[in-house]
Amino acid sequence: MSRIGRLPIALPKGVTFTFSEADHQVTVKGPKGELKQKIDSDFKVAIEDGSIVVHRPTEQKRHKAMHGLYRSLINNMVEGVSNGYKAQLELIGVGYKATAQGNVLDLSLGYSHSVIVGIPSELKVQAIQEKGQNPTIILEGIDKQLLGQVAAKIKSLRSVEPYKGKGIRFVGEYVRRKAGKAAAK
DSSP, X not given: OOXXXXXXXXXXXXXXXXXXXXXXXXXXXXXXXEEEEEOOTTOEEEEETTEEXXXXXXXXXXXXXXXXXXXXXXXXXXXXXXXXXXXXXXXXXXXXXXEEETTEEEEEOXXXXXXXXXXXXXXXXXXXXXXXXXXXXXXXXXXXXXXXXXXXXXXXXXXXXTTTOOEEEETTOOOOOOOOOOOOO
């Protein structure tokens, strides 16, 4: 059995879970919102002893591979609707700026023009620029997959270079630095 797939998912207070047998869709509702996910028709999802359990039909390699995946996806849904997810990105570089108006992020990243990024309506974006600190972008939402995808897209606009460390990175992310050229003697 899958070590991750066999673990039960604790259902917090205020979170409701439904599994539709007809279209094999899992729906999780909580105080922060509602998420839906389609799963393979072979798998069964049930509530046992107040926690969600994912059952696989056979020991086929495909079923084993997907068992842990579906359990993790449902766990992320439960965590998202109860607590939510947050990603913080910081802009490191001279003149790098970020401003957010609604769900539009305007970034000055050292290019000849500013880069405008549209953020999906499911996420909240906030840009903080304090004196003496690097500009910070805060993304919040209930869908972990969407949040990570948008954060990765923003990061890819100016990836961190290893010599000076300039670029967009997650807060607390370690970037290994290179020495550069050594002067010849």
